[in-house]
Amino acid sequence: MSGLRYVYAVCRPFGTPLPAQLTGVAGVPPKQLVHHDLVAVVGHVPEGDFAEEPLRAHLEDLDWLGATARAHQNVIDALTVVTTPLPLRLATVFRDDSGVRTMMQERKETFLRTLDRLDGRVEWGVKVYSEPEPEPEPESEPGRTGRTGRTGSGRDYLRQRRNQRREHEEKWEQAEQFARRLHESLSGYAEDTRIHAPQNAALSRAPGRNILNAAYLVPRTESEAFVELVDRTKDDAPGLRVELTGPWAAYSFSGEDA
Numbered sequence: 001m002s003g004l005r006y007v008y009a010v011c012r013p014f015g016t017p018l019p020a021q022l023t024g025v026a027g028v029p030p031k032q033l034v035h036h037d038l039v040a041v042v043g044h045v046p047e048g049d050f051a052e053e054p055l056r057a058h059l060e061d062l063d064w065l066g067a068t069a070r071a072h073q074n075v076i077d078a079l080t081v082v083t084t085p086l087p088l089r090l091a092t093v094f095r096d097d098s099g100v101r102t103m104m105q106e107r108k109e110t111f112l113r114t115l116d117r118l119d120g121r122v123e124w125g126v127k128v129y130s131e132p133e134p135e136p137e138p139e140s141e142p143g144r145t146g147r148t149g150r151t152g153s154g155r156d157y158l159r160q161r162r163n164q165r166r167e168h169e170e171k172w173e174q175a176e177q178f179a180r181r182l183h184e185s186l187s188g189y190a191e192d193t194r195i196h197a198p199q200n201a202a203l204s205r206a207p208g209r210n211i212l213n214a215a216y217l218v219p220r221t222e223s224e225a226f227v228e229l230v231d232r233t234k235d236d237a238p239g240l241r242v243e244l245t246g247p248w249a250a251y252s253f254s255g256e257d258a
Contacts, residue, residue, distance in 0.1 A: 003044040004051070005033075005094045008075045009085035009249070010104065010111050013039050016082040024075040025068055033097055035104045038111055041079060042100060050093045059091070080249045084119045086111060087249045114255060122247035124216045124226060126186060127199070128179045129208035129241040130172070175240055179212035182233055182242070189226040190216035194252040208241060215252035223247060 006025050013034060024030045024043045033040040048054060058064045072090055079085040094100045104111065187193050198210040218226050230244045 003046050005096060005100050006043045006045040006050065007088050007092045007094065007100055007103075008041045008043070008072060009079055009087045010115075011039050011041065011079065011083050011085045012037065012115055014083040018078050018082065022075065022078050023071070025071045027071075030075050033100055035101045036108070038104050038108065040100050040104055041075065041085070042097075043075075045093065050091065055091060055093075076249050080122065080247065084115060084121070085249050086114055086118065086254050087251055110255075118217070118250045118253065120221075121191065121217050121219050121250060122223060123250045123252055124218055124223070124244065124246035125248070126182070126212065126214050126216065126230060127206075127210060127243040127245075128175070128182065128212035128237070129206060129210055129243070130175050131208050131239050131241055171239065175211050178237055178240060183212060183214055185229060185233075186214075186216055186226065189222045189229070190218050192217040192253055196252075211240075217250055217253045218247075220247075 008024065008030060013032075018030065022029060026043065026045045026049070028043045028045065030041050030043045033042050049058060058068075069090055076085060076087050094103065183193070183195075194215040196213040196215065198213055199206060201207075201209070216226070227244065230242060234242045
């Protein structure tokens with residue numbers, strides 16, 4: 001088949017077949033490309049979309065990028081069910097099968113070492129948000145009649161604003177303490193952790209302020225206990241929202257800038 005080779009992941013040979021109806025990028029089912037004791041999971045994609053120049057243009061198209069990322073993730077999710085994949089970056093392409101095999105040969109030792117470290121483990125993501133609070137309305141501002149019908153003095157207004165600020169700071173400190181305790185508890189089930197930068201609310205569109213954005217490399221055998229701990233803590237965090245995602249392939253621990 002003509003076209004470029006799109007590489008989803010590298011893994012060890014596995015015997016369990018992928019779902020027959022699984023399709024990947026460009027609507028093409030993935031296949032296994034074996035090279036000694038490694039397997040690249042690849043698909044054929046058209047040069048008209050994935051050669052250097054058109055790909056650069058496509059990466060500025062958010063609709064195209066989103067559809068491609070979803071198709072890529074569908075393949076990675078299917079692989080995670082049957083083996084331990086080492087996911088590669090979105091839109092990793094080669095000219096032909098020979099180019100993929102050369103890449104696997106050149107990076108063989110790194111791939112095998114990383115796969116050994118990730119074998120039998122999955123990634124869980126945990127985020128903690130402070131729920132957005134409505135801005136309290138001052139009883140009265142200087143020179144204005146408040147709800148009580150009294151004109152507020154500057155001193156009263158400043159005292160009220162100072163109290164509101166202090167309450168906000170106390171709530172924020174409590175939220176940070178909760179996030180630290182939760183991270184310490186979850187780390188007890190994980191073999192490795194990554195603390196990512198807080199999510200930008202304008203980009204993620206998630207309500208509230210992101211306090212914790214962490215990834216945990218957890219043995220599959222410990223995953224049930226890990227999830228149960230997250231579920232229990234959700235009731236201990238009034239005014240906070242705890243979100244759990246996963247299990248994922250170990251993107252944050254692959255060293256592949258996935």
